[in-house]
Amino acid sequence: MSEHVDILAFGAHPDDVEIGAGGILAKQAALGYKTAICELTYAELSSNGDVETRKREGKKAAAILQLAGRYSLGFPDRGLTGTAEQIQEMVRLIRRLQPKVVLAPYWEDRHPDHVACSRLVKEAVFDAAIRKKVPEVAPHRVQRLYYYFINNIGKADVIVDISTVYDKKRAAILAFESQFVPGPGRVATPLNQPSYLAMIEGRDQVWGHQIGAAYGEGLVSGQPLALRDLVF
Template sequence: MEASKLDILAFGAHADDVEIGMGGTIAKFAAKGKIIGICDLTRAEMSSNGTVETRMQEAKEAANILGVRVRETLDIPDRGLFLNDEYIKEIVRVIRRYRPELVFAPYIIDRHPDHGSCARLVEEAVFSTAIRKYDEQAGLDAHRPKAIYFYMVNGFHKPDFVVNVSEFMDKKLDALHAYESQFRKNAAAFDTPLINGYIETVEARERLFGKEAGVVFAEGFLSKKPLLIDNDLLGEEK
């Protein structure tokens, strides 16, 4: 079956990364009718809590909550996201199949090395996917996304822009709570930062970004290129 063309394709190292960083933005644009996909590079098999099977089911539920149309999981080893041509080719093939307008990845500075490694791999893939002769044998046409932007997972950095997610923060929180194996504290859970008020910390971060922008909640993003504003400087909807 031919893949649907996506407006937004967001990559994460593990299922839940994208929801943490930009779940509200996804819910907002999905509600506007945009076609959105998520690609998790690993099966998160090294996670301290839960199983691969549980995580996959939680990811499916979270995607449904946010209105995501497509979710794929690659088989790159967890904690093995090293920069190599085979992994870049796998990501290039995903981008070429779905031909997204925008690509998102974790910000490179993060306490978890996999998130920075994911950023490097995706950035390399976005560049290579526009090169016609790169990975020609896969039989997929070259594609150049309009931009790549970076969301925050564990970090708190000065964003280059924010998205007002005040009306969609509940969707983001519901999506995060779908990952019970990762965020719920119980007697069987291994003690990690994720089960010690992590969701509340994410909510507080988005509240702070919102306060800076004059709204209740906002998600922050970083960009290596300046944003071009044409005729919506006054905040008017196009």
């Protein structure tokens, strides 16, 4: 059975993609497209939760978003150095899944791992198309690379209406209870403050308003977007 997917979304940690592009993945899955998430680390340095908890939460979120697959490369948390070995592992996954579209974190973010992930994905997407890179696996050329926002908001090149699946996005984020819900034994972090999820929802409402929808998710393209015709 083929593992090929239409959209592969990379994040540095479990929950990154859910925050920035969970609605897009839920909507595309509902339309019949195959979607997948790959987190580069297990987030073993997180202030709350542990690796096994995050894995369980990730499986729950994957079911909510109807992902075709969820992958973890197990790079060190706060160790996304972009070594040849790290890039090669990402190239192998891209070639194995052959996505048409890849999503990555936006290159400006307060968390250094999100910034590093953005750079690593760009390099891996580029190398995945080079035949002489990782020659034991056939090359694959990704059609589109878009960047999603995690902690910031910015000017989007593309806004996707996610109004009909917003309940799924909200549920997928909250599946990571250890990160977003205060509780016994958990320390206070920016993520489990009431203002954080309110900020995410407000941001999605701002983008939605820009396209006449209740909720939207914004993406940035590193390359010009092509139209076949101005009238469509």
